[in-house]
Amino acid sequence: MMPAQIFRLIHTNNYLWQATKKSLLxxxxxxxxxxxANCKKALxxxxxxxxxxxxWLKEQAQQQGWVQAAKLQGRNxxxxxxxxxxxxxxxxxxEINCETDFVARNKKFHNLAETVVTAIxxxxxxxxxxxxxxxxxxxxxxxxxxxxxxGKSLADHSALTIGNLGENITLRRALAISVSLPxxxxxxxxxxxxxxxxxxxxxxxxALVAIxxxxxxxxxxxxxxxxxxxxxxxxxxxxxxxxxxxxxxEETCMIxxxxxxxxxxxxxxxxxxxxxxxxxxxxxEVGEQLDEESMVKNVQTCA
Numbered sequence: 386m387m388p389a390q391i392f393r394l395i396h397t398n399n400y401l402w403q404a405t406k407k408s409l410l411x412x413x414x415x416x417x418x419x420x421x422a423n424c425k426k427a428l429x430x431x432x433x434x435x436x437x438x439x440x441w442l443k444e445q446a447q448q449q450g451w452v453q454a455a456k457l458q459g460r461n462x463x464x465x466x467x468x469x470x471x472x473x474x475x476x477x478x479x480e481i482n483c484e485t486d487f488v489a490r491n492k493k494f495h496n497l498a499e500t501v502v503t504a505i506x507x508x509x510x511x512x513x514x515x516x517x518x519x520x521x522x523x524x525x526x527x528x529x530x531x532x533x534x535x536g537k538s539l540a541d542h543s544a545l546t547i548g549n550l551g552e553n554i555t556l557r558r559a560l561a562i563s564v565s566l567p568x569x570x571x572x573x574x575x576x577x578x579x580x581x582x583x584x585x586x587x588x589x590x591x592a593l594v595a596i597x598x599x600x601x602x603x604x605x606x607x608x609x610x611x612x613x614x615x616x617x618x619x620x621x622x623x624x625x626x627x628x629x630x631x632x633x634x635e636e637t638c639m640i641x642x643x644x645x646x647x648x649x650x651x652x653x654x655x656x657x658x659x660x661x662x663x664x665x666x667x668x669x670e671v672g673e674q675l676d677e678e679s680m681v682k683n684v685q686t687c688a
Contacts, residue, residue: 450548457553467591479559572606598661
């Protein structure tokens with residue numbers, strides 16, 4: 386082989402190698418979202434193995450996230466999202482807080498919220514349902530210890546997101562509802578209504594409702610969730626009573642309230658028309674003031 390041919394071969398191979406490295410770098414950046422410099426360093430350390438480089442980047446980000454989380458701890462988190470998901474006989478609603486509405490709209494924050502509510506749902510499915518309608522409350526500490534689908538704790542995922550976004554984040558509270566009767570159906574929604582609510586819905590408000598009915602009525606379930614968000618009932622009410630005890634009951638017990646979407650009907654009249662009964666419900670609002678011990682409103686039937 387002539388020297389000129391050898392030179393061209395070396396030049397061509399070098400060009401192809403450089404193109405390959407650029408392709409790997411581009412792939413890693415697109416996959417992880419980390420900076421050019423960090424991705425380049427990760428590939429160099431792991432001989433251009435993208436999977437090993439990605440794992441190393443996440444490990445470094447995790448460590449930095451915990452450091453950042455410690456620095457930001459204590460800063461007010463008054464913004465955030467309510468996340469809602471329903472899967473058959475199990476449903477979950479969670480509040481995840483951040484410092485600004487700008488971060489609350491960030492895709493990485495949405496990913497964290499989805500991870501949190503999915504972890505709650507998975508944990509709930511693993512537990513035995515001992516009553517017709519079983520409610521499980523999660524406080525900040527119990528949320529942090531839950532395992533995400535990838536095996537890491539929600540505390541780890543929260544720290545990683547803090548490191549990425551540079552704001553304090555709080556896993557404030559969550560509630561799961563499970564039902565054991567075949568004629569009790571769970572529904573959920575958030576407000577403002579998302580364009581694509583499956584499998585997890587996000588908003589500033591969220592609601593769950595368990596309805597006992599001969600036939601599952603998705604429209605009824607969604608409308609009652611909208612009523613719960615808009616009218617903020619505190620309790621269900623007692624359908625065995627013809628009239629509420631007083632004006633306070635009319636305002637706070639759901640079955641006595643005017644139905645949000647048709648004020649000519651009370652909620653109980655709507656339920657009577659379709660032979661349905663509300664078994665349980667929950668309403669979450671970002672930043673609402675609550676009893677820190679319970680973290681959720683009492684929604685037992687009025688006496």
